[in-house]
Amino acid sequence: MELQAVLMAAGGGSRMMDLTYNTPKPLLPVGNRPLIWYPLNLLERVGFEEVIVITTKEVQKALSADHRLKTDVKMRLDVVCIQEEADMGTADALRHIQQKIKTDILVVSCDLITDVALHEVVDLFRAHSATLSMLMSKVHEFTETVPGQKGKKKAGEQRDFVGVDVTGKRLLFMANEADLDEGLVFRKSIMRKHPRMLIKTGLLDAHLYCLKRSVVDFLVHNKSVTSIRGELVPYLVRKQFSKSLNSQNETEDSEKNQKQQDLLSTSKDEALLQLARERSCWNDHRGDMSEAYHGGKLRCYVHIMEEGMCYRVNTLAAYIEANRVVPKLFEDPPIHPGALVSERSLVGSDSIIGPLCQISDRTSIKRSNVGMSTTIKEKVKITNSIIMNGVIIEEGCNIQGSVICNNAVIGRGADIKYCLVGSGQHVEPEGENKIMFGNNNLDISDLFVYTMIVY
C-alpha cells in the first residue's frame, strides 16, 4: 500500500463556537450531510479503501449510529478516539497513532470540502519523492451575509505568506503574519538557490498533507511539535535549505530503528536511485552549477488550485457559504423522497429538504437548506437560511438569512432575520414578544439566542 489516509476529526471548531458548542464540528450538517462525510467522500472517490479517523468519543458514537453514513461510505473506518480534554494538536494525534502508520500518509482535515483532483497533490509527492506535499487554494470572497457580521469583514485574519518557485510547485517559504515582527526575512541560501520566488498571499490552506513516513518518526522523537500546520509544515519548509541537511538527521534516526537487513537494502537501493538520478539528463532549475534539487533531500511541494471548489468550514461565514454551494455538486434530488412536502407549499429549486421532513401548506422556502426530521408548519416563509435537524417551526414564522441549529423550536409568528439560533433553544411565539433583529446596530450577543428569551 502506498498511502494511508488519516482524517483529523477531533478539532473543536473554536472559531465558530456558536455552532459547535453543542454539536461537534464533524457532525455539523452541510447540505444535509454531516461535515465529515465530505472528506470521506473525497477519499473514497479516489480509491482509498480504509481511513484512520481520529476523533472524540462523541463523534464516534454518532458515526456508528448514523445509518446513512454507513451506507454512503463504503470504506473501512478505523476510528481512534482521543480524549477531548487532552487538547491534542494534530501532530500529537499523529504521534498517538504512530503504531498504525506503516507507509506514507495523507492527512486530511474533517472540515475540508473540495472537488480537487487529489492526484495532483499526490503526483507531486510521488514524482519528486517529496517529504511534504500540500494543497492550497485561492480564497474566494464570501458573498452571503452572515448573522453577527457587523457589515465589513474584520481584517483581523492573519495573512499567510507563501513563497513558491517559478514553476509554482516547489514550496520555498511559508510564514504567518502572526509570527513575523516587521517584515519577511529570507535566508540567503534560498535566494541563492532560487533567485526567482513568487510570494502569494490570499491563499487558503486546505490542510491536506501528504507526508513521508520518516516525518512521523521525526514527530515521535521531537515531542515538542504539536500542530502540523502551525509548527511542522513551516519547520519542514525551512529545513529544506538548512545547511546541516546533508546529514539528514531525521531520516538517519528512523533508519537506525530499522533492522540491519533493512538498512543494508535501503542503502543499496538509495545508491541505485542516486545512480539513476546522476545518469538522468534532467534538472529542475537552470542557471547555476548545481544538480537537480540542488542536491537537497528534503523537498516540499504545493499544489495551488486555481479553479474549483475548496472550502474549509471553520468559521460561520465559511459554513454558510459551503451550505450554499455544496448542494449543487451532488445529483441528489433537492427534495428528499422521504420528506412530506405539502402540495400547496412553495419550495424553490435551489433549496434542499432533508429526509423525514414535514412541510405544511402555504410555506415558502427559498434558497435554504432544511435538515432532517424538521417540522415546518403553515404560512412560514424561509429565505436564505440554514435549518438544521430536528427543528420545529410553528406557523406564521418569517425566517430570513439565519441559521437555526439542531432541535430548536421557533414559536408561532416569530420573525427572525439574520440571526443564529443555538441548539435546542426556544424562540417565544410572537403573541408575547416581537423579536426582530437587524444585523447592523445591535450588539452581537443579542443576535445569538443562547438562552430562553424572557421578556
Place this chain on the structure above:
Amino acid sequence: MADSVGRQVDSINHATGKINRLKLFKRKELTKEEKQRLRKEKKQHKKNKKDDRGPPEKEKEKEKASVPAPSKPATQSPAHKAAPVPVNASASESPVAAEKPAKSKAELRAERRARQDSERASKQGKKEGGQQSTSSKPKATPNELQPVVKRLPDHVQVDDPVALKKLAKKLERQQVRQINIVMLCLLSDCCPLTDDGFIQVFSEITLHIPVTVIHPSIVRLGLQYSQGIIAGSNARSVALLHAFKQVIQDYSTPPNEELSRDLVNKLSPYISFLSQCRPLSASMGNAIKYIKKEISNIPSQCKEEEAKRILQECIDSYINEKIILASEAISKYAIEKISDGDVILVYGCSSLVNHILCEAFEKQRKFRVIVVDSRPRLEGREALRRLVKKGIRCTYVLISALSYILPEVSKVFLGAHALLANGYVMSRVGTSQIALVAKAYNVPVLVCCETYKFCERVQTDSFVSNELDDPDDLIVTRNGKTHLENWQTVKSLGLLNLVYDVTPPDFVDLVITDLGMIPCTSVPVVLRVKNVDQ
C-alpha cells in the same frame, strides 16, 4: 482463492456479441471447458468467415477469443466505475460497430452458438445474455482463471484506429484498467492529427491513488518517466531495475503458485503500464528480458526468501556489469582516442559521453568541447553544466550553427539510445544530421554505446517507427506572440515532434563498446555472440 463465492463474472466475446457469465465456484472446470469451447468457436469461425471477412477482423476475433481472462483481481469500489465506464463503452462499442456489416451472418452463427451454449449452460449452470455489459467486465474477473497474459506490442500504429482498439482490448484484459483511458488519450494526443486533451493522460494514470493493482514504486516510476524526471537510456534502465527490486522485495507468492511463473505474470501489467507512460527503450527491453529469464530460471524447490535474494543479486550484478563497469571499459578505450589539443564535439546530453569526457579530463588530457544543442528539449544545457562544473572548456552552439563550427572540430563523440541489428544507430533526433555533416567535413564520428543497448530490431529510417513527443513543446512564444497557438484548429497543419532518429553506418566510423572498438557493421556479430552465450 475466490474472494466471494458465487460472484458473477462477465466476459465479452466480441466475436459473437454475447456475454458468458461464469460462476466462480465452478471455476476450475470452467476454465478448461471455457478454453475448449472458445477453441471450438474459433475453428468454426475461421471456417465460416474465410469467405466473407478480411484478415484483420479474423485476427481481432482470434485474439479476443483466445485470451480468457486478465490476471489481476479487482477490489475496487463502485466509485471507480464512473471513470472507466465511458471509455470502456466507447472502446468496446467501436469494435462492435466495425463488425456491423457482417452482422447478419454473424447473427445466424451467434444463434447457432447460442443454442449450443445454452445446452452446455444448462448442464453447467451458465447463463447467457445478449447485451454487453461494459462496466462490470474489467472489474469482476478473478485472477484464479489461469491467465494467458499477452505482452503488448511495443510499437503501435498510432493513427490506425483498429490497432488502437486492439491495444485497448489487450490492456483491458490485463486489468490495466486505468491505462486504457490513458492509452486512448495518450496515443491520440501524440498523433498530431487529433486533438484529445493532454491533461486527461496523467490524471487518469494516477487517479486511483492507493494503487493496489500496480505497485507504488512502478507508479512513481511511470510518473517520473512521463514527466521527464528520469530521462536518458541508462537512467531509465537503472530506475526500472530499482523499481523491480522493490517489487520483488514486496512480492509474496500466492499459494499453489510458483514464484518463477507467477512473478513473471505479475510483472507484465507493470511493464504495460510503464510502456504507456513512455514507450520502452531498447535498453529497458533488454533488461526486462534478462530479468524474466532469471526469474524463470529459479529452481522450483527454491524457498521464496532465497529466490528473492538471488533475484536481487542478479539485478545488482546486471547493473554493475552492464552499466557501471561497461562505462568504465568504454571510457578506457575512448580515452585512448582522445589526444591533447583535440576539439571534441558532443550532441545533447549522453550520460556515457559525459562520463568519458570527465574521466579524460581527470587523466590530464588537454582538450576542449563543443556542445551542440537543439530544440525542443535543449538537453545540451545539462551536459554543458556537468562539463563546466568539472572544469572543461566548453563552447555551446545550436545545431543550426553546425556547419560553421565543424571545421574546428577534430572528433565527434555521440551517444546512442540503441544500436540496431543492421548497424544503424538510433539516437536523439539530430544525431544523424551531425553525423552527416561531420562526414561531409571528414571529421571522424565515434559512437559510444554499451552492449546491453544492442537490439534485434532493424530500421532504415526514422519514420517507420519512432516515439512521438508532445507537439506543444515545439511552440515558442517570442515578443509576446505565439504564432502556433491554435495549430489544432488549422486542418492542414500537423506538428510532429520526433524523439529519435537513425544514423546509417556509413556515417559512423567507430563504435566503442565494452567489448572493444568495433565497426558499425559488426553489431550483428555481437548480437549473435551474445545470444550464443545466453
